[in-house]
Amino acid sequence: MPGAGAPAGGGRRRAIRRIGWGSVALAGSLAGCGRGKADPEGPLDFWAMGREAEVVVELLAAFRARHPGVQVRVQQLPWTAAHEKLLTAYAGDALPDLCQLGNTWLPEFSALGALEPLDERLAAAGIPRDDYFAGILDTNLMPAADGASRLLGVPWYVDTRLLFYRTDLLRAAGHAAPPETWSQWRAAMQDIRRLAGARSYGVLFPLNEPDPLFALSLQQGPVLGEDDTRGAFSQPPFRRALDFYAEVFRDGLAPPMTNTQVSNVWDEFARGLFAFYVTGPWNIGEFRRRLPAERQKDWAAAPLPGPDGPGVSTAGGSSLVIFKGSRRKEAAWKLISFLSEPETMQRFHALTGDLPARRSAWRAPALADDPPSQAFARQLERVRAAPKIPEWERIFQEMQLTAERVVRGRQGADAACRQLDAWVDALLEKRRWLRSRRA
Amino acid sequence: MTRHGAAAWILAGPALGVIAVFFALPVAAGLALSLTDFDIYALADLSTLRFVGLQNYAHLLQTPLFWQALGNTLYFVVVGVPVSIGLSLAAALLLASRFARWQPFFRTALFAPVVTTAVAVAVIWRYLLHTRYGLVNQGLAAIGVAPIDWLGDPHWSMPAIIVFAAWKNFGYNMIILLAALQAVPRELYEAARMDGAGALRRFTDVTFPILVPTFVLVGILTVAGYFQLFAEPYVMTQGGPLRSTFSMLYLMYEEGFRWWNLGNASAVAFLLFVVIFCVSWVMLRFDRDAPGRR
Numbered sequence: 001m002p003g004a005g006a007p008a009g010g011g012r013r014r015a016i017r018r019i020g021w022g023s024v025a026l027a028g029s030l031a032g033c034g035r036g037k038a039d040p041e042g043p044l045d046f047w048a049m050g051r052e053a054e055v056v057v058e059l060l061a062a063f064r065a066r067h068p069g070v071q072v073r074v075q076q077l078p079w080t081a082a083h084e085k086l087l088t089a090y091a092g093d094a095l096p097d098l099c100q101l102g103n104t105w106l107p108e109f110s111a112l113g114a115l116e117p118l119d120e121r122l123a124a125a126g127i128p129r130d131d132y133f134a135g136i137l138d139t140n141l142m143p144a145a146d147g148a149s150r151l152l153g154v155p156w157y158v159d160t161r162l163l164f165y166r167t168d169l170l171r172a173a174g175h176a177a178p179p180e181t182w183s184q185w186r187a188a189m190q191d192i193r194r195l196a197g198a199r200s201y202g203v204l205f206p207l208n209e210p211d212p213l214f215a216l217s218l219q220q221g222p223v224l225g226e227d228d229t230r231g232a233f234s235q236p237p238f239r240r241a242l243d244f245y246a247e248v249f250r251d252g253l254a255p256p257m258t259n260t261q262v263s264n265v266w267d268e269f270a271r272g273l274f275a276f277y278v279t280g281p282w283n284i285g286e287f288r289r290r291l292p293a294e295r296q297k298d299w300a301a302a303p304l305p306g307p308d309g310p311g312v313s314t315a316g317g318s319s320l321v322i323f324k325g326s327r328r329k330e331a332a333w334k335l336i337s338f339l340s341e342p343e344t345m346q347r348f349h350a351l352t353g354d355l356p357a358r359r360s361a362w363r364a365p366a367l368a369d370d371p372p373s374q375a376f377a378r379q380l381e382r383v384r385a386a387p388k389i390p391e392w393e394r395i396f397q398e399m400q401l402t403a404e405r406v407v408r409g410r411q412g413a414d415a416a417c418r419q420l421d422a423w424v425d426a427l428l429e430k431r432r433w434l435r436s437r438r439a
Numbered sequence: 440m441t442r443h444g445a446a447a448w449i450l451a452g453p454a455l456g457v458i459a460v461f462f463a464l465p466v467a468a469g470l471a472l473s474l475t476d477f478d479i480y481a482l483a484d485l486s487t488l489r490f491v492g493l494q495n496y497a498h499l500l501q502t503p504l505f506w507q508a509l510g511n512t513l514y515f516v517v518v519g520v521p522v523s524i525g526l527s528l529a530a531a532l533l534l535a536s537r538f539a540r541w542q543p544f545f546r547t548a549l550f551a552p553v554v555t556t557a558v559a560v561a562v563i564w565r566y567l568l569h570t571r572y573g574l575v576n577q578g579l580a581a582i583g584v585a586p587i588d589w590l591g592d593p594h595w596s597m598p599a600i601i602v603f604a605a606w607k608n609f610g611y612n613m614i615i616l617l618a619a620l621q622a623v624p625r626e627l628y629e630a631a632r633m634d635g636a637g638a639l640r641r642f643t644d645v646t647f648p649i650l651v652p653t654f655v656l657v658g659i660l661t662v663a664g665y666f667q668l669f670a671e672p673y674v675m676t677q678g679g680p681l682r683s684t685f686s687m688l689y690l691m692y693e694e695g696f697r698w699w700n701l702g703n704a705s706a707v708a709f710l711l712f713v714v715i716f717c718v719s720w721v722m723l724r725f726d727r728d729a730p731g732r733r
Contacts, residue, residue, distance in 0.1 A: 084696045091482060112483040208679065258680055261591045390479050394698055404681070426498070430480060434487060 040327045043071035044335060045096035047086075050079045052100060052157075052318070055351045056339070063338045070331045090114055097326040098336065100318050103139040106153055108390040109321070110142040115152040116322040116329060117144075118336075122151060125337045131358045133158060135315040135383035142388060153319030154336055155357030157348065160313045161211050161278050161304065162379045164287065164372075168298040169200060169275040178302035182244055185276075185305045189253040192275045202253035203276040204268075205245065207407060209259060210400035211314055212278040215304055217241035218384045219311035223399070224424070228387050229432045231424030233399070234417040240307070242403060242413055249407045256407055266290035269299075278304065280316070284372045285353040301375035303382070315383035317357065355380070391427055398423060473705035482699060495706035505707070507682055508690040509714075514597055515604070515686065516665045523605040523661060524654070527612035534613070535620040546617070550610035557607065561674040564603050565590065590676050593683035600671050600684050607671075608664070612657045619653040620646070659719050666715050687711045 048056050053076035060072055075096065077085055083105065089095045090112055101109065109115050122129070129137060132155050140153040165178055173191035175184075189202025205212045217223055221237030224230065232238065248254045255262075255274070262268055269277060270291050277283075287299055304313045320339060322332045338344060345356035346364040355376055356362060367373045386392055402420045405411040411419075473495055475481075481488040499505045530549050534542055552560065567574050568589035576586045589599040623646060631641050669688035672678050678685035678693075687707060695704030 087479075087482075087696070087699055108479060111479055258591070261588065261680075391698075401682075430476065430478060430487075433489075434480065437487075 042328070043073045044098070044328055044331050045073050045075065046098050046332075046335065047075050047077055047082075047096045048100040049077050049082050049102075049318075051352055052354065053077070055348065058351065059339070059344060059347060062344070063335060066338070067331075067334055070334060072335060093325065095323040095325055097328050098320060098322045098332040100156065101153060101321045103136070103153065103155070103315070103317055103319050104386060104393060106140060106142065106319065106321070107388040107392065110152055110388075111390045114323055114325075115142075116324050116326070117150040117152060118154055118322065118333075119151045121333050121337075122154065125333075127337070127340060127358075131360050133315075133357065133359070133380045133383065135312075135385060136317060136357060136380065139315050139317075139385040139388070140319050153321045154340055156318050156320045156339060157345075157352075157354035158357050158380060159280050159316035159318075159355070160376065160379050160383050161215050161280055161316075162313060162375060163302045163304055164269075164277045164279055164283060165300060165302065166269070166272065166275045166298055167300050169195065169272060173275075178300070179305045180303075180310050181305050182307050186244075186248070186253070189248070189276065190251070193253055200272045201255050201274045203248060203278070204257075204262065204265070204274040205248065205254050205278065206259040206262070207256060207404045208400065210396050210403075211280075213241060213245050213400065213403050214386070214396065215278070215313040216245060216311075218314065218386075219304075219306045222387075224387045224389075224395075224428075226432075227435065228389050229428050229435060231395075231421035231428075233402075233420045233424065234414075239413070239417065242406065242417070245403060246406050246413060270295045281355050281373075281376055282353060284370075284376075287372075301372040303375055303379045310378075310382065312382045312384045313379055315385045317355075389428075389431065391431075394427065395424055469705045469708060472701055473709050475702045477701040479699045491702070495702050496710065499703065499706055499710065504682070504685070505690065508685050508687050511597065511683065511685055512666060512668055512687045515601060515668050516662060518598075519601045519604055519665050520658065520661050522601060523609050523665075524612055524657060526605055526609040527616055527657070530609060530613045531616035531620055534617055546614070549613060552607050553610040555607070557670040558674050560607065561603070561671065565675060568599055591680055593681040596676055596680060596683045600668075600675060603675065604665070604668070604671050608661070612661060615657055616650065616653060619650055623649050655722060655725065659722050662718055662722065663715050666711065666718075687714075 046056075047053075053074060057074055060074070063070075063072070086095070086099070086101075086105075086109070090109070095114065106115070136155045136158050137151075140151055140155060141149040142152050144150045163178060169192050170178065170188060173188060173195050175188045175191065179185035179188050192200050192202050214223075217238045220240050221235075223232055223238050225232040225235070249256055259265070262273075265277070266286060267290075268274065269287075284301070288296070291299065303310045305311060320336045322329055322336070326332055339348075340358065342356070342358055342361040342363075345358060345361035346366070348354060349356055349361070349364070350366060355373070356367070362368060362377055367377070386396070398420060402411075402416045406413050406416050474490060474492060476489045476491050476495070533539060534546055534549070539545070566572070568576075570576060570586055570588045570591065573589070575589065580586065587595050589595050627645050627649075628641055631645050636644065667688050668686040669692065672684035672686060672689060673692075676684045678689050688711070691704045691707040691711070694700045694707060
C-alpha cells in the first residue's frame with residue numbers, strides 16, 4: 001500500500017520498509033520463476049478472452065509451422081473477470097507479453113503507461129494503415145505527452161451496432177426499404193405498431209444496454225466537453241438523442257424492458273414482439289442458429305439510421321497489444337502480424353463469426369457475398385470512437401441508468417441530464433487537476 | 440514478575456506478530472488509503488496521489504448510490520436475519536423434539552446447504568426461480584398465483600435473494616441453537632409441567648429465556664455476516680435489476696476492483712465497519728439488559 005508507507009521516518013520504519021521491499025522482490029522473483037519472465041527466449045504469454053481464446057489456439061498450428069522457435073502459451077480469461085485480472089496483474093507486475101484488449105479498455109492501460117507503441121512496427125511490417133476501418137483504428141490512437149498520437153494497439157476484430165429487422169413486418173406496414181433517417185424510422189415503427197391489432201412493438205432497446213442510445217448520441221455530437229474533462233449531457237447533441245430515445249418509449253414503440261426481462265430475444269423476434277433490434281455482429285450467427293427455419297427469410301440487417309441520412313455508430317471490438325514490460329516484444333510482434341494477416345483473419349471469422357478489422361480480409365466470399373455482413377461493412381465505414389478516457393466505461397453505464405430513469409418516468413430529462421453532468425464533473429475532477437498541473 | 444512478563448511477551452509474540460502483520464497493518468493501511476484519492480492515475484504515477492482528508496467520506500454520503508446500497512443492505516439484514524434465525528429456531532426445535540426420528544440424518548441434511556459453494560447452488564437457484572420454467576413458479580401456479588419474475592423484477596429480486604441466503608445459512612445457526620436447546624435441564628420442563636404449563640408456556644417461560652444469550656450471539660454473528668452481502672447478488676443478479684440488490688460490499692467491490700478507486704473503496708469499507716460496529720454494540724447492550732441475565 002504505497003499510500004500508507006508515505007509518512008515514514010526513523011530507523012525502524014526504514015528497516016520495515018527494507019523487509020517490505022525484500023518480500024516484494026521475493027514475490028516478484030517467485031512469480032518470475034513460474035512464468036519464465038526473466039528469460040527472453042522463454043515461451044510467449046498471450047492472454048485472450050472468452051471464445052476468442054479457445055479459437056486462437058487452433059490458429060496457432062500455422063504460426064508454429066512458420067516460427068518453430070517461438071513457443072506460445074495462451075491463457076483464457078473470462079470476459080467478466082478479465083478487466084480486474086489485467087489491472088491486478090499491472091499492479092503486481094505480472095502482465096503477459098501480449099494480450100487481447102477490448103478497445104474501450106485501451107485508454108485505461110494507456111493512462112497506466114503499460115502499452116508499447118506499435119507505429120514503427122506496423123509500418124515496418126508493411127501493413128497499410130488505411131486497410132483498417134478509420135474509426136476503428138482511431139480507437140487505438142492515444143494522445144502522447146508531446147501532443148502527437150501513438151498507435152498502442154492493432155485492431156484484431158471489430159464490432160459495431162446496427163439495425164436487425166423483420167423484413168416481412170416492415171413490408172406489411174408498407175415500407176419497402178429499411179429506414180435511413182430518424183423520421184423514416186419513427187414512421188416505420190408507428191406503422192408496424194398499428195399493424196394487426198398492435199401485436200408488435202417497433203423496436204427493442206433493452207433498458208440495461210447503453211450502446212443503442214450512445215450510438216444515437218454519437219450521431220449528434222460529443223457528450224463530453226473541455227478536453228474530455230466535463231460532462232456535456234445537458235447540451236443539445238445528447239439531448240436530441242435522448243429525446244428521440246425517450247419518445248420511442250413514451251409513444252409505446254418500444255417495450256420498457258431490460259435484456260433479462262425478455263427471456264429469449266430470438267424467440268420474441270421470431271414471434272414478432274418487435275420489428276427492429278439494434279445489436280451487434282455476433283447476432284448474425286445467433287439469428288441463423290436460433291431463429292426457426294421458416295423465419296430465416298424474414299430478417300435482414302441495415303446500417304443505423306441517422307438524424308438525416310445513414311448515421312454513425314459505435315466503434316467497438318478488440319485489439320492486440322504488447323505490454324511495455326515484455327522482454328519478448330519481437331516474438332510478440334511476430335504473433336500479432338501473423339494474426340493480422342488477411343488469411344488468418346478470414347479463418348478466424350470462419351471459426352468465430354468475429355468481423356475482421358482489415359478491409360482486405362473482407363474480400364472472402366463468406367463476407368463479400370453475405371448480405372448481413374455487408375450491412376456491417378457499410379456501417380464500419382461510419383463508426384466513431386468513444387471518448388478516450390479511463391473513466392468512460394463508468395460514464396457510459398451512468399448515462400444508461402439516467403436514461404432508464406427518464407424512460408420510466410422517475411425523473412424529467414432536464415433534471416436527469418443536469419444531475420448526470422454534475423456527477424461526471426465530479427468524476428473528472430482529477431483529470432482537470434492533472435491538466436492544470438501539466439499546463 | 441518481570442521474568443513472567445518477558446515470558447508472556449515471548450509466548451504471545453508470534454501470535455501478536457501475526458495479528459499485527461495481517462490485521463493491524465492492513466487496517467491501518469486501509470484507513471490511510473481511505474484518506475487519499477488513490478485511483479488509476481495514482482497507480483500509474485504515485486506523484487498524482489493526493490491526500491484528501493475526509494472528502495471520500497463526504498462524497499460517499501452525498502452519493503445516491505451509497506444510500507441505495509445501504510438501504511438495500513439494511514433491507515436484507517432487517518428482513519433476512521429474523522427470517523434466517525426463525526428458520527434455524529424452527530428447525531432446531533423440530534430436531535430437539537422428543538418425537539424426532541433419524542435425528543443425525545436430518546441434522547446433516549439441514550446443515551448441508553451451509554457447506555455448499557454459493558456459486559454452484561446459485562446456478563441451481565436460478566433454475567428454480569426462472570420465470571417460465573422454474574419449479575417455484577410452477578408450484579405457485581398450482582395454487583393459482585401468476586408467475587413472478589423473481590430475479591428480473593426490482594420488487595422481487597431482494598426477497599428472492601433473502602430466501603436464497605436464508606436457505607443457505609440457516610443450518611449454521613440451527614446447530615448452535617440445537618446445542619443450546621439440548622443443554623436445557625430436563626428438570627425445568629418437568630417442574631413446569633407439574634405446575635400445569637402447556638407446550639406454549641413451556642416454550643415462552645422456560646426455553647426462550649434460557650436461549651436468549653444464544654440468540655444474542657447468533658444474532659450478532661448473523662447480522663455481521665448479512666451486512667457483508669455480496670456473493671448472492673454477484674452470482675444471481677449482478678446487483679440488478681435497477682440496482683435493487685446492490686449491497687454495500689458490492690459498492691466497495693465495484694469502486695475498488697472495477698473502477699480502481701481504492702480510496703473510495705476503503706472509505707466504503709470503513710463506513711460499513713462503523714455500521715456493523717454500532718449495530719453489534721446496540722445488540723450487546725440489549726444482551727446486558729436481557730431477561731436471561733437477570
